Amino acid sequence: MDNPRPVAVVTGASSGIGAASARRLAAEGFHVVLGARRKDRLDALAAEIDGTALPLDVTDEASVAAFVEAVPGPVKVLLNNAGGAKGQEPIEVTDPADWQWMYEVNVIGTLRVTKALLPALKAADDAIVVLMSSTAGHGVYEGGAGYTGAKHAINAFAETLRLELNGLPIRVTEIAPGMVKTEEFSTVRFAGDQARADKVYEGVAEPLSAEDVADCVAWAVTRPKHVDIDLLVVRPVAQASNYKVHRTR
Template identity: 50%
Template sequence: MTDDSTAAGPTARTHPPKTAIVTGASTGIGEATARELSRRGWIVYAVARRADRLEDLSKETGAIAVPCDITSEADVSTLRDRVLHEQGTIDALLNISGGARGADWVANAKDADWDWMYQVNVLGTMRMTRAFVPALRENGEGTVLNLTSIAAQRGYEGGGGYNAAKFAEHGFTEALRLEEAEHNVRVVEIAPGLVHTPEFSLMRMGGDVEAAQKVYAGVERPLTSEDVAEVCAFAVDLPHHVNLDLVTVKPVAQAAPHKVLRKQ
């Protein structure tokens, strides 16, 4: 005899829905993660700068669209006040927002590119975390998930600025885990490898479509946004005492950051 309550899988919930904030929700992994958590029955606050895309996501999934620039302290404070007023608490903060600009070697580094990467990947993640840690502590079983990259594990030519930002985010995440363990706040790091998303490489290559396409050329099955989103959702949906401290996710074709199998 089958118990229908368990047969339905991860979408079945018999307890009140949990609340998550997902940044970077207007595109790529952030959008896919907001969709996946909504599918699993979470109340999702979808956060990004592009209001039109968030509204489309909201109509499709029921996620709550909240336009917010995570590099703005005022925007983050307004977001915090709204969410806590409406929900009282949150269960998970998923810092997905991030990105790369430029592929210059360090000798040709552009200040503006490096500054943007540090602002978004590091300081934006810090501001969001700082704003919501008190609520996560009060919750008693809160989770912070930071999306970094295999660029946080090994440097490579042309990656200096992105390496620097993601190494910093990785170090910040390790420190946060140590600091918040006594408050029972679970801290997770997901580090993807090659993911074929609509905008990541296009932004990195300054809008050069041909250069962006070469990043994935010949790779039979790179990761998709949905692949990584499933890992993120799984990590925060696990029983709270189970912590996936660091998960590195690569396509099979990417044996190492510097070794990617490409078919002619």
């Protein structure tokens, strides 16, 4: 049966920014295909927004291939959102395994999914690839070299892809949020240490929400098809830079 809604693919759609973006894109009229490892969460969200839930591990070539195979029809929007941070230790003591995880998920995962979906993006009349980087992709901070390095790579990826696709009706947009208070980002970063995770947002009156970032995604995607938002940097007012954050306590 023909699907009259244009297709939007969202990776890392089981929580946080990905889930909020999926909800928002569905509200904008897209048939959203949700990918992540926790299929039970995707199933619930897919039922809510009349989307499609597919298991996806972006670190696994076979999983990406099976995912892409199951995505229906031409793809109008690809939101590469799956990612995250692990650890915040200085280079002298940091664990290379944390870096490996961050590069695999944020960088190589984005490469795997984008590469595999390019034929489906090219099959659409016009399309857009959105890359979720971070303000960590545009500056550094102590203890952050693994994560900032991975997100700087996403900036290089976005700029290179835009050059390589020049002449095709495919836009490439990088969204670089600052501090977003999502349920899992900091608990994943600090291996389940809730107290350390809570400290990140302590005394910050209004960090960004996942919905704030989803709003940016929806705005960039719904510009006219000749308008490419190259880079959208968004922070809470309380955060003037990666390490200058106004806290009330």
